[in-house]
Amino acid sequence: MKVDLFDFELPPERIALRPASPRDSARLLVLDGDETRDLSVTDLPGQLRAGDLIVFNDTRVIPAQLEGRRGDAKIGATLHKREGPRRWRAFIRNARRLHEGDSIDFGADVSAIASDRAEDGSLALTFAGDEPVELLLERAGRMPLPPYIAARRPTDARDAEDYQTMFAAEKGAVAAPTASLHFTPALMESLEKAGIGHATLTLHVGAGTFLPVKAEDTDAHKMHAEWGRIDAATADRLNQVRRKGGRIIAAGTTSLRLIESAAGEDGTIHPFEGDTAIFITPGYRFRGVDGLVTNFHLPKSTLFMLVSALMGLERMQAAYAHAIAGGYRFYSYGDGSLLLP
Incomplete structure (x- = not known):
């Protein structure tokens, strides 16, 4: 596909330079099939079902x-x-x-x-x-803030905490799995009360996530490899959730990419340890995940291509236009979305 299809205009004032405080007070754009809802991250438990499971990336950002x-x-x-x-x-x-x-x-x-x-x-x-x-x-x-933030303000002491998720444990990332920045202990307690479980995997996010796609066609773009691991116990748990009728909701594109790397053709998720350079564009058949919590991504980025593969390009173009007009905050420190195809 032509990379220009994934372009859009984003006013600079829509780029968030600090996270919402508290974190779970960020806005949440819900795309549920054909429905669109403007909510808050605190509303997430009511948008999922008992028996669903959210998968978080427990990587920890290093001062890279x-x-x-x-x-x-x-x-x-x-x-x-x-x-x-x-x-x-x-x-x-x-x-x-x-x-x-x-x-x-x-x-x-x-x-x-x-x-x-x-x-x-x-x-x-x-x-x-x-x-x-x-x-x-x-x-x-020092903390490696994304270039679109670092170009507008210096890194400071607040970023050492703001740019880590509550799940951060395994050192090795040079960029945060930013969808998980919205989660707080209070939100996790609400999810648990609603019967929604959670699990963790590890994918060490590389700086390549911020690199622009320079090719004119997606077929000519080469992804940078990142190291990840899903252990046998976690893979078994995800498969059990699916067998019982629950949905696997990835918290962030990093979790989604690793789950899809580990999923077989029949949707079974296998243990995984090693590099993945999976590149997901429209036409991809998702096997391991049923939904995604994610932030708003850059024009012509591999991540905007990924969400377009999940929901459809026209659907995401309309959703981003809605978010821009509605004052949503974009990128790593910005607001979130829940995508349920």
Whole structure:
């Protein structure tokens, strides 16, 4: 499909620079079949059924943004994906000043050697020393806010908490699974009282999630791989929910992509551990999920393509026009939607 089909105009003032407070006070646009409802995230329990199960991503965002120097040159690095105990693939700012084998000094006694430039321009960074890389990042790194927020304000102390979900446990993401930012202990208690269960999986979100689709046709776009895991107990639980007539609702596109990567042709969800580069566009047949809680996504992004695959392109174009006209807040810190095809 032509990528331009997924374009739309978004006024800059619709981009949220801070999350709603409290988190579950964000607005919720519900698309239930042909119906459209304007609600609040606190209304979510009433929009689902007893026996349904919501699946959250328990990845934890690491301080993956680094500022350093190679000689006189300023070098910025955004870690993307772990490739080994001390080695990360990274997108580099001012990469033309960096050559393979160069050492970058990130301050705080943190340095790394650049190597293996890839077709997408990324480089491998191998960190020096014996300390765990996580400790090095705590010293020298900062929270990697999405570029559409970072371009309009600096990262600050609030983001260290605001950009983590209540489920964050497994360190390794360089972007938050933002649909889950809306969930609070009070909302989880309401869901439980309504007979709606929850489970967790792990998908370490990479910085590639923010990269624009540069191809003119979706067939020419190559997704960046991300590492994920669904253990056997979780896979079994999801299958049991389905067998009993419940629905699997993914909290966020990251959970959805991993579930679909693990689902067989018959809809059975299998244990999964490894990389996934699944790219979901209209025409895809969903096998593992029955609905999605998600935020509002960028024009011509792989995530807008994904929700268009779930609900239909015309349906999502109309829904986004409705959201823009109605003052919904967009992107990572913005409002949410519940999509039930």
